[in-house]
Amino acid sequence: MASGQIRKRPRASDHSQETDLRRKKPRFETCVSPDNFSPLFWDTLPQIKLTRRALREVDRRHSLQAHTRTESAGIVSKNLARFSRRGGPDLSRLRGYPYPPSARHNMSFETPKTVDGPAKVKKSSAYDANFETHLVHHNIYPKDHEFSDGRATPEPSGMDSLQQDLSAARASLSPSRFSESAFREFKRKNRTTSEGTLMRNAIPIIMGDANIANEGNIHFKHLESMTGEDTVAPVPDFFDGAPAGAVDKDVMRELGSKIKPSKRAGVPVVPNFFLEAKAPEGSPLVADRQACFDGANGSRGIHALQNHGTPQPVYDGIPYTFSSTYQSGHLQLYAHHLTAPDAPGGTPGYHMMQIDAWAMNGNINSFRSGATALRNARDIARRHRDRFIENxxxxxxxxxxxxxxxxxxxxxxxxxxxxxxxxxxxSPSQASTVPEEGATSGSTSQTSFPSSPRKSTDSAVQTCPTGPPT
Known part of the structure; x- marks a missing residue:
């Protein structure tokens, strides 16, 4: 039959297809974090804690020592008989010599890397105890931080009025608009082990509908480092900001490294509200450190905008930036504020203060309280942001x-x-000098557009001379 003789169009060989697939790079390759921080990061820490990144740095430095060790300057004999005479060569130089890098790597706790490429380092692995020490060393203080002299974190200004604003009732959370069935739907969507699913399904219910420019999972690579060290850029799971066109072009040119987180088109600027979410297996300490770092970057941008064009910077202690963390139904809300430097020209202090916490999956009243505070915090942050941008x-x-x-x-x-x-x-384009008839030699007079010629029988008309003074 004719149908039995239909042949398929020839395709490329399987070998060429496999080659093309191997050449393709994963689309997330540009977002892979570096294997470790620079040596300067570790050299400036007042105290190094035992973490995986610290052990990785120890291995790196041992490897450098092995490669830079000088070799023996002795001459190798070509005669094996002479080489083995009287017990062979002197091996005293090998005392204390470390294992080869390959052998040390096989004995380490790490699993061997696959042949497909380097192992991917998770974003959250950078936010360990040493990173928190690094932040404190640069005046970025986490919640409940106690200074070496016993001082506690300074309280922000205006907390009483802030608490009232955060507890203001929301019509969108009234019993008629958020019922028990809606709460059960939230609990169902909250039961997930995936951070991505949590951000897609559960977090929007808490946030509500708001006409606020927002984004998420954007690397803040355009911001100037707050620690003077290339560690990691903030990557908030969610943040609010203003449209890029809302900021004057001259202001953006001067403050772009502090208020513009990314060069990508459409990314909001001047972010001052953040949320970090974690799956149940995630680390709450990592979420807190991420929120602390997010809030410090947002506070710096707001403070730069607040004082742009003013003679002296103002440190009023009012929190204009907010952050939050969410994990396993537990919502925490934080306020961020600045304090003046200890010395002129020094670095300000960036502080993180917990406002409250709620069990969002406990009961509907607890959910309403937490969602009310979070939605009001977004509105408060927007009002501060818009006011400072307009000023x-x-x-x-x-x-x-x-x-x-x-x-x-x-x-x-x-x-x-x-x-x-x-x-x-x-110049002829200006008033000209015309001598009057009958004037004496050397005397001149100026006439501007005479209506009719006339003779002067007595003396020259008294006018201002046009020539240079004599």
């Missing part, structure tokens, strides 16, 4: 207008000087 934009426009007026004055003065110089040079 900075107004100051930038005033500076441009002042510069424009100054340039206009300079231009007018230059034009006036040019006209005076033209008059002094006798």
């Amino acid at each position: 900075a934009n107004t100051r930038a426009r005033a500076v441009r207008e002042a510069h424009g007026a100054r340039r206009a004055r300079v231009t007018r003065r230059a034009q006036e000087r040019g006209r005076q110089e033209d008059i002094g040079d006798g």
Whole structure:
């Protein structure tokens, strides 16, 4: 039959297909964290704690010592008989010599890497105890931090009014709009072991519907490092900000490294509300450190915007940035504020203060309380953000207008000087000097556009001379 003789179109060989697949790079390769921090990170820590990254740095330094060890300068004989005479060569130089790197690697606790490529380092693995020490060393303090002199974290200003604003009732959470069935649906979606599923299904129910520019899982690579060290960039699971076009172009040019987290188009700027979520198997300590780092970066940007164009920076202690963590139904809300440097020109202190915590899957009343506070915190952060953006934009426009007026004055003065110089040079485009009839030799008079010629029988008309003074 004709149908039995239909042949398929020839395809590429299986070998070529496999080769192409091996050449393809995973789409997440650009988001892979570095294997470890730089040596400067470890050299500046006042105390190093035993973590996987610390052990990795120890292995790296041992490997460098093995490769840089000088070899013996002795001459190797070509005659094996002479080489083995009197017991063979002197091996005293090998005392204390470490194992080869390959042997040490096989004895370490790490599993061998696969042939497909380097092992991927999880983002959260960077936020260990040593990273927290690194933050404290640069005046970024986590919650409940106690200073070496016994001082506790300073309280932010205006906490009483903030608590009232956070507890303001939300119509979207009233019994008529958020019922028991809606709460049961939330609990069902909250039962997951995947952080991605949690962010897609459960977190939006807590956040509610709000017309606020937001994004998530964006590397804040465009922000200047707060510690002067290339460690990790913040990667919030969720954050609120302003549209990029809301900030004046001059303000953005001057403060972009502090308020613009990414060069990608459409990413919100001036972020000052963050959320970090963790699956049940995740580490709550890592979530707290991530929220601390997020909030510090947001506070720095808000403070730069608040003081842009002002003669002296203001440290009012009011929290303008908020962060939150969520894991296994447990929601925590934090406020972030700044304190003035201990010395002129020093680094400000970035502090993290816990506001409250709620068991979101406990009962519907607890859910309403937590969701109310979180949604109100987003609105409060937006009001602060919009106000500081508008103030900075107004100051930038005033500076441009002042510069424009100054340039206009300079231009007018230059034009006036040019006209005076033209008059002094006798330019025909200006008033000309015409001697009157009957004037004596050497005396001149100026007439501007005479209506009709006339004779002077007595003396020259008294006018201002146009030539240079004699």
